[in-house]
Amino acid sequence: MVGEEGGRAGSETAWWAGIVPRLVNFYMDDSGTRKPNRAPLKFDSNNPNFFALGGLLVNDEDEQEIRDSHEELCKRWSINYPLHSVDIRHCTKNFTWLKSDETIYRRFMVDLNRFVTRSKILCLGCVIDRPGYDERYREKYGRNQWHLCQTAFYVAVERAAKWAIANGRKLKVMPEQSNKDDEKRLRAYYQSMKSSGCPFENASDRYRPLRTAESAALRVNQAALNSQLDEPQKKYQRDLKAVGDWNAKLADLVGATDAPDTLEGIKARITQLDNLPSTLDSHEVARLKLAGEIFDILEAQRTAREQLFQPVQQLVQGNRLIRDDYKLQFQATLGGSADALASALFALVKQNSGEFRGEDRERGFNP
Numbered sequence: 324m325v326g327e328e329g330g331r332a333g334s335e336t337a338w339w340a341g342i343v344p345r346l347v348n349f350y351m352d353d354s355g356t357r358k359p360n361r362a363p364l365k366f367d368s369n370n371p372n373f374f375a376l377g378g379l380l381v382n383d384e385d386e387q388e389i390r391d392s393h394e395e396l397c398k399r400w401s402i403n404y405p406l407h408s409v410d411i412r413h414c415t416k417n418f419t420w421l422k423s424d425e426t427i428y429r430r431f432m433v434d435l436n437r438f439v440t441r442s443k444i445l446c447l448g449c450v451i452d453r454p455g456y457d458e459r460y461r462e463k464y465g466r467n468q469w470h471l472c473q474t475a476f477y478v479a480v481e482r483a484a485k486w487a488i489a490n491g492r493k494l495k496v497m498p499e500q501s502n503k504d505d506e507k508r509l510r511a512y513y514q515s516m517k518s519s520g521c522p523f524e525n526a527s528d529r530y531r532p533l534r535t536a537e538s539a540a541l542r543v544n545q546a547a548l549n550s551q552l553d554e555p556q557k558k559y560q561r562d563l564k565a566v567g568d569w570n571a572k573l574a575d576l577v578g579a580t581d582a583p584d585t586l587e588g589i590k591a592r593i594t595q596l597d598n599l600p601s602t603l604d605s606h607e608v609a610r611l612k613l614a615g616e617i618f619d620i621l622e623a624q625r626t627a628r629e630q631l632f633q634p635v636q637q638l639v640q641g642n643r644l645i646r647d648d649y650k651l652q653f654q655a656t657l658g659g660s661a662d663a664l665a666s667a668l669f670a671l672v673k674q675n676s677g678e679f680r681g682e683d684r685e686r687g688f689n690p
Contacts, residue, residue, distance in 0.1 A: 376475035377448015
């Protein structure tokens with residue numbers, strides 16, 4: 324057994340792997356108040372009062388895989404802060420976002436449970452009932468009762484050491500970092516165990532580590548339970564795919580205004596047909612306006628020509644010989660026929676030109 328200041332073991336594939344025992348890391352943390360009570364405590368089944376100290380046993384060669392899985396979990400949920408269980412359970416502090424959506428909460432808890440159950444870890448700890456502890460040791464030790472963390476540390480580390488020995492490994496104890504006094508206290512407990520062994524009587528054989536057959540049976544049961552745990556997530560993924568396929572088909576049917584065989588395309592076409600009368604009216608107004616502008620220009624040309632030839636007109640009107648004998652008249656008028664324009668326009672639309680049609684392009688309308 325080595326302390327928290329110990330070094331790392333080498334790779335399993337190293338040449339000394341069969342000589343130097345491989346490490347198992349015991350990551351420890353506590354929960355609850357570690358000091359004994361000044362006044363006696365009464366047991367209340369409706370209000371449990373516990374202190375716990377324990378943690379995770381992780382084989383040194385499995386640690387990187389677990390860290391990678393933890394990193395992937397955090398990336399999937401955009402988490403860059405510790406996974407504190409109390410905050411997760413109560414949806415507080417950094418995990419208040421779990422309150423926003425029940426579906427998101429269930430998905431996250433399934434993902435978190437899958438990460439924990441699939442990780443190659445062994446949970447080990449000591450839980451002490453404070454009223455029971457107080458009743459058992461107060462009369463015998465009075466104010467000299469141990470801190471609850473001392474009892475729990477000895478029990479938990481002893482169980483971890485037995486497991487390590489049974490599996491041919493060397494134990495590395497790694498408590499959570501805390502204040503200097505608590506770290507000093509835990510270090511003293513650890514050094515006492517190394518030098519003097521466990522202070523309890525040797526009456527804990529029933530708490531021995533699991534034998535190989537028992538462990539194998541539990542792993543088979545764990546695999547079955549993992550399969551049951553995964554089924555809701557698998558069903559959720561199947562439902563997600565079905566919804567995605569349905570939405571894709573719906574999007575194809577709804578389409579867009581520029582897709583003629585879709586709902587939106589047909590709606591756009593119907594809107595165009597509904598707007599045809601108003602569009603026709605607006606085009607007729609625009610045509611009338613353009614026609615008026617054309618005739619205004621032609622009228623301006625006629626007036627200019629009338630003014631240009633006004634001296635000739637005055638000469639004709641003032642000379643009897645020209646006016647009466649020669650019967651000459653001068654008039655500035657604006658005339659034309661739509662037939663020529665219509666024929667040329669019809670020929671242009673019908674492409675009635677070229678050798679194939681039997682007509683030369685030069686025979687077209689000459690404005």
